Amino acid sequence: MPASPAVEPSGTLSLRGLEIAVPDRAAGWRPLLTVPELDLPAGASLGIEGGSGAGKTTLLHILAGIATPRAGRVAWGETDLAALPAPARDAWRRRHVGMVFQDFHLVEGLSSLANVLLPALFGRTRASAAERAAAMALLDRLGVRGDVADVAALSRGERQRVALARALLFRPPVLIADEPTASLDAEAGATVGDLLVGLAAETGATLLVASHDRALLGRLQWQLRIVGNCLVTP
Numbered sequence: 001m002p003a004s005p006a007v008e009p010s011g012t013l014s015l016r017g018l019e020i021a022v023p024d025r026a027a028g029w030r031p032l033l034t035v036p037e038l039d040l041p042a043g044a045s046l047g048i049e050g051g052s053g054a055g056k057t058t059l060l061h062i063l064a065g066i067a068t069p070r071a072g073r074v075a076w077g078e079t080d081l082a083a084l085p086a087p088a089r090d091a092w093r094r095r096h097v098g099m100v101f102q103d104f105h106l107v108e109g110l111s112s113l114a115n116v117l118l119p120a121l122f123g124r125t126r127a128s129a130a131e132r133a134a135a136m137a138l139l140d141r142l143g144v145r146g147d148v149a150d151v152a153a154l155s156r157g158e159r160q161r162v163a164l165a166r167a168l169l170f171r172p173p174v175l176i177a178d179e180p181t182a183s184l185d186a187e188a189g190a191t192v193g194d195l196l197v198g199l200a201a202e203t204g205a206t207l208l209v210a211s212h213d214r215a216l217l218g219r220l221q222w223q224l225r226i227v228g229n230c231l232v233t234p
């Protein structure tokens with residue numbers, strides 16, 4: 001189980017007048033997505049669908065404060081990420097967001113336990129005993145041994161479960177997953193999807209998922225699809 005107490009809740013996600021564009025050599029900027037207004041209550045789950053290149057990853061990065069929009073408000077509770085300078089966004093993200101990626105983003109050569117403990121090592125050289133215990137308990141809960149010497153030896157499904165444990169280590173109030181089942185076979189994808197949705201519900205985290213996986217999307221409370229430059233109800 002995630003052991004450390006949750007930090008303060010994220011609050012409602014509230015988007016206003018959002019305009020997302022990406023750099024374009026010819027035009028300077030290419031408009032990608034416009035979201036006039038969207039509110040997602042804390043603890044809800046939202047799936048985002050869209051074709052390849054529609055802007056799902058870019059949107060998730062903006063919701064996580066990794067990138068900023070061209071215009072508009074990206075507020076989690078009272079915090080408008082779009083108005084914060086990069087270091088403040090990074091600090092907010094470290095305190096509030098756990099992230100899971102399609103290709104795991106694990107560090108090969110490190111053990112499963114060491115990978116889960118990576119977020120505990122910002123500015124430190126050792127994780128605390130409590131953090132190690134929490135990481136071991138999470139791995140146990142997710143059905144992966146902590147003493148696997150190198151995550152490269154794990155199956156893809158097991159690697160994604162290690163990545164999920166890492167995302168959950170500090171019990172973040174926001175869990176963001178970018179195509180978390182896309183590189184897994186159907187069975188491993190179903191297991192990871194079950195764990196992702198189940199653990200987010202258990203910890204009360206707001207869950208945002210970009211995916212093409214209809215089975216996973218169908219388990220989320222809200223679904224939106226990127227069509228053209230708009231977010232629409234499918």
Ligand SMILES: Nc1ncnc2c1ncn2[C@@H]1O[C@H](COP(=O)(O)OP(=O)(O)OP(=O)(O)O)[C@@H](O)[C@H]1O
Nearest residue numbers: 022023024032050051052053054055056057058059
């Ligand atoms: N930093 C950038 N500079 C220029 N173009 C970018 C940048 N980031 C993203 N893009 C472009 O924006 C579009 C949306 O990319 P994004 O990765 O968000 O799509 P996606 O919906 O996640 O696609 P996929 O399902 O293929 O992963 C793509 O055309 C991509 O090439």
